[in-house]
Amino acid sequence: MRSARSLLSLTAFGVVAVLGLMACKSEPSGPANANATRPLAATPTPSSSPLSSTIPGDANFSDLPNNPTIQQIQHDFDVFSWQSFVALNWPLDQSQTIGSAPDGDNPTVWGTYVESYQVFLPQGQTPSWSSRTVPPICQPDGGAANLPVLRMTMKVSDQVLNFSQQAFGTGPLIDQRGEYARYSINLNQDAFNYILTNKLYNKEGQANFANVSFPIAASPSPSPTASPSVSTVGSIVLKSAWRILDATRGDVLSRYHKIDAYVYTPPSNNPPTQPSCERKTLGLVGLHIAHKTASAPQWVWSTFEQVDNVQVGQNAPAGLKPSFFNPDCKTCPINKPPPKPWNPNVKTTPSQVTRVIPIDDATKQLNSQWQGFLSGVNQNSVWQFYELVSTQWPTAPAPSPTPSPYDPHPTGAPAPQFLANTTIETYIQGKVPNTSSSCIMCHNNAATTAGKFSDFSYLLQSAQSSKPKEQKK
Amino acid sequence: MSTDPNFNNFVGLSSILTGYPQDQLAPQIDPIGLASEYLTWMEQNADQAAFLKTLGTFQNILQQVASQLPPFDPNNPTPQQAALMNQLVAAQILSDPAMGHIARRMIRLWYLSTWYTTEPPDPNGDGQVVSMNAYTMGLAWDAAQAHPMGYSELHFGYWAVAPPGNDVSPNAFPDVTVSAAPAPGQADKPTPRVGLQRGGI
Numbered sequence: 186m187r188s189a190r191s192l193l194s195l196t197a198f199g200v201v202a203v204l205g206l207m208a209c210k211s212e213p214s215g216p217a218n219a220n221a222t223r224p225l226a227a228t229p230t231p232s233s234s235p236l237s238s239t240i241p242g243d244a245n246f247s248d249l250p251n252n253p254t255i256q257q258i259q260h261d262f263d264v265f266s267w268q269s270f271v272a273l274n275w276p277l278d279q280s281q282t283i284g285s286a287p288d289g290d291n292p293t294v295w296g297t298y299v300e301s302y303q304v305f306l307p308q309g310q311t312p313s314w315s316s317r318t319v320p321p322i323c324q325p326d327g328g329a330a331n332l333p334v335l336r337m338t339m340k341v342s343d344q345v346l347n348f349s350q351q352a353f354g355t356g357p358l359i360d361q362r363g364e365y366a367r368y369s370i371n372l373n374q375d376a377f378n379y380i381l382t383n384k385l386y387n388k389e390g391q392a393n394f395a396n397v398s399f400p401i402a403a404s405p406s407p408s409p410t411a412s413p414s415v416s417t418v419g420s421i422v423l424k425s426a427w428r429i430l431d432a433t434r435g436d437v438l439s440r441y442h443k444i445d446a447y448v449y450t451p452p453s454n455n456p457p458t459q460p461s462c463e464r465k466t467l468g469l470v471g472l473h474i475a476h477k478t479a480s481a482p483q484w485v486w487s488t489f490e491q492v493d494n495v496q497v498g499q500n501a502p503a504g505l506k507p508s509f510f511n512p513d514c515k516t517c518p519i520n521k522p523p524p525k526p527w528n529p530n531v532k533t534t535p536s537q538v539t540r541v542i543p544i545d546d547a548t549k550q551l552n553s554q555w556q557g558f559l560s561g562v563n564q565n566s567v568w569q570f571y572e573l574v575s576t577q578w579p580t581a582p583a584p585s586p587t588p589s590p591y592d593p594h595p596t597g598a599p600a601p602q603f604l605a606n607t608t609i610e611t612y613i614q615g616k617v618p619n620t621s622s623s624c625i626m627c628h629n630n631a632a633t634t635a636g637k638f639s640d641f642s643y644l645l646q647s648a649q650s651s652k653p654k655e656q657k658k
Numbered sequence: 659m660s661t662d663p664n665f666n667n668f669v670g671l672s673s674i675l676t677g678y679p680q681d682q683l684a685p686q687i688d689p690i691g692l693a694s695e696y697l698t699w700m701e702q703n704a705d706q707a708a709f710l711k712t713l714g715t716f717q718n719i720l721q722q723v724a725s726q727l728p729p730f731d732p733n734n735p736t737p738q739q740a741a742l743m744n745q746l747v748a749a750q751i752l753s754d755p756a757m758g759h760i761a762r763r764m765i766r767l768w769y770l771s772t773w774y775t776t777e778p779p780d781p782n783g784d785g786q787v788v789s790m791n792a793y794t795m796g797l798a799w800d801a802a803q804a805h806p807m808g809y810s811e812l813h814f815g816y817w818a819v820a821p822p823g824n825d826v827s828p829n830a831f832p833d834v835t836v837s838a839a840p841a842p843g844q845a846d847k848p849t850p851r852v853g854l855q856r857g858g859i
Contacts, residue, residue: 600689
């Protein structure tokens with residue numbers, strides 16, 4: 186009773202707003218927005234297809250009965266996840282639909298979002314949405330500055346914590362060719378603007394700020410004269426996992442969303458690691474989408490994977506093997522990090538990864554449906570080779586989007602209780618409270634560098650001081 | 659509520675025995691399902707005849723209340739109806755040797771998350787925590803406004819503010835810093851308080 190009432194009581198505050206938002210299709214655009222080249226309205230798609238470029242501001246609960254079951258609400262959040270996945274992976278080129286290019290792939294909207302290491306700069310400098318820094322070692326020829334730089338080999342950024350200091354770094358993920366998976370964190374304009382406006386990009390700014398509360402989708406009824414840069418989708422943070430692809434070694438590139446990127450390994454003393462940087466083709470293997478919404482002040486946590494990660498997915502060519510599991514190895518330790526030292530420059534023992542909590546049947550069914558929509562656009566669409574693992578949401582959402590220590594249910598009794606992506610939380614899958622992966626439970630411990638709750642975002646921990654470092658005596 | 663009468667009777671009786679409302683013991687939107695887990699545990703580990711008799715007796719109590727003080731909604735009783743239910747549970751279940759044992763085990767299960775095979779229990783020589791979820795969701799933690807060791811659902815930094823009182827303000831996040839010294843200018847301000855209610859159950 187409690188949770189259903191809590192959820193449904195948000196109607197006036199959130200759900201109606203969201204429905205209105207969806208009806209208005211007022212996806213933000215404008216010079217300050219990542220989607221500056223995108224029109225306000227969604228790109229037309231076949232009339233029977235739900236594929237849209239509009240990023241939803243919240244799940245749509247209009248189909249729920251008076252006393253919904255947890256499965257019915259889960260379904261609405263899962264649909265929200267797929268809508269978000271499609272919209273965020275929509276092409277920048279407005280003349281296209283997702284996956285409609287001949288090769289079935291496209292540069293994505295979220296690929297233009299700022300990366301976390303571009304926000305939390307050395308000496309706490311003020312970041313800008315469009316500025317980019319590329320390590321000099323990556324550009325001996327001085328070109329290709331716009332390529333992404335993938336530098337993380339674990340979930341926690343090495344911008345602040347090096348390999349040996351990663352508090353939550355349970356270990357790198359190694360693919361079956363011995364290559365390290367790489368990670369990136371991207372923020373949408375709403376999240377970035379909040380950090381920028383409140384000077385949360387350095388330690389001093391955080392120390393002067395009392396109550397971190399990332400924005401949710403704005404009112405669906407903006408004034409006609411409102412700035413086009415007014416946010417309407419709410420804060421979104423994405424964590425992506427990538428693996429280096431090599432067609433000459435058996436990778437089927439047509440099953441991946443691909444980027445051309447610099448794979449950068451920063452120098453390290455422990456273990457001794459030389460800096461390196463190589464330009465590679467990488468394939469997306471995992472994607473977290475964290476989105477703060479009216480119905481979920483504890484954020485909605487969607488996670489997707491490429492279908493060949495731990496077992497071979499649908500329509501696979503003969504002989505294709507999973508990226509992170511060797512079906513021929515009966516003695517490989519399951520879900521164990523590789524032996525140290527962890528040096529990304531050196532190929533090492535592949536991870537033997539399995540999914541501990543299976544994707545439930547209802548989500549599998551929804552996946553088949555949306556994969557069908559995507560392949561309906563183009564039989565070559567790479568996007569049909571991604572699947573939703575699940576969506577975690579608070580069954581007892583906080584009464585306000587502003588976090589408060591007086592919240593009766595700070596974590597909101599998340600459902601499902603546990604959620605892990607095999608490429609991002611590889612080694613902490615399971616069902617042990619407070620130990621196994623649970624997005625909300627883990628991020629409830631997030632704090633600023635000043636030791637204050639940071640609204641479920643660990644990003645702010647990456648901030649550096651704007652003051653000159655004291656010289657060691 | 660469930661369509662399973664045993665489940666409904668188990669939750670209804672548990673609510674009277676523990677003092678916690680039914681929708682807290684078994685929320686309609688329940689990602690964990692502790693009540694179902696406890697019912698299954700009781701069905702598998704308690705004396706079956708005594709357990710079923712207890713649930714049946716509680717069903718009869720509901721009918722007695724409905725008969726004496728109509729109209730009666732078991733999920734939303736009036737104060738008089740609640741008082742009568744408590745009185746009848748005490749007289750007909752707790753006072754009965756076999757059913758009283760069952761009821762006391764149910765109370766321990768909810769509060770301590772522990773199943774004892776002896777009655778009365780020997781805490782030093784008996785007892786099994788039912789599950790990891792049961793451990794973290796024991797009502798003893800909630801009643802004490804505490805949380806299990808190593809497991810808190812409160813926001814980061816909760817330990818730096820005072821436990822709750824009746825004068826909590828819902829309007830502002832206190833300037834919580836992990837520091838023993840008050841922040842400049844904060845020394846003369848009221849101590850912020852934090853609710854320690856847990857997010858689960």
